[in-house]
Amino acid sequence: MPVTPPVNGQIIGQAHYATRAVLERLLATTGTTFHQSVALNAVADSGEAIERGRLVDGMTGTLKIDAEVAEATVAELSAAGLLEEVPGSTVRVALTPAGRDRRQANSAGIANITARLYAGLPAEDLAATGRVLTEVTARANAVLAGA
Template sequence: MSTTPTLNGQIIGMAHYATRAVLEQLLAESGTTFHQGVALNATADKGGTAEQAGLVERMTGTLKIDRATAEATLTELTTAGLLEEAPGGGALLSLTDAGRERLAGISSGTKEIAARLYAGLPEEELAAAGRVLTTLTARANAVLAASDAG
């Protein structure tokens, strides 16, 4: 009889909440919320300057939060001096020097945590898990899209 659990929503949820709690501890050290960390990363992924509408879309799509929450998060980051309106108009937001510094600290801490969490796990198992979770995410997003359309 196998003691290896079969992948299911409960297993995925437990892994999600455990790893998110570890990340939340790291973020709290810098006074950053989870949503703020996602917004800073999303801005960095666009080279440090991103369209506000694109950031809102990414946050609502990946975090499953409403538009008002995403917009409030961007306002918090702007008020904190971590993002600023890019020259030429308010449609673009850019990381400030303080925002880059904050993100660098978070990224460094995240890399250290990931190294500890993934240590000793075979690459082929990580690749298989990545494929399965990517497929599950796509299917769940399709279900959500269908229910929103209906």
């Protein structure tokens, strides 16, 4: 049985990059970038529409990217007909029917990949890993915030 290495930034990074490469390969089949997929998910998860500024802030906070990159991503999705502005007093965006279809296609592919990657791993191990990584993320965010 192979020796399990201790959890550290290198092990977490290797898992991140390996799974992200798998994800990006899948997303490429639908013409979606990683940043675009995050934006589509955020809009879908918000309900019918989300304030554009809140979407950009969420992307910068989650992805650790500049606001300009997040704005460009939202603009790309709008230009591709996947997002549209919703009339109102604040600038809000919503998925178009094509945007919903794209997100659904991506989500179905991701569900298949996730099932393959996590198959056979004990639920208690996955739960512990989730707790640990959530705490590490919170601590890293606090460091970034200067706390």
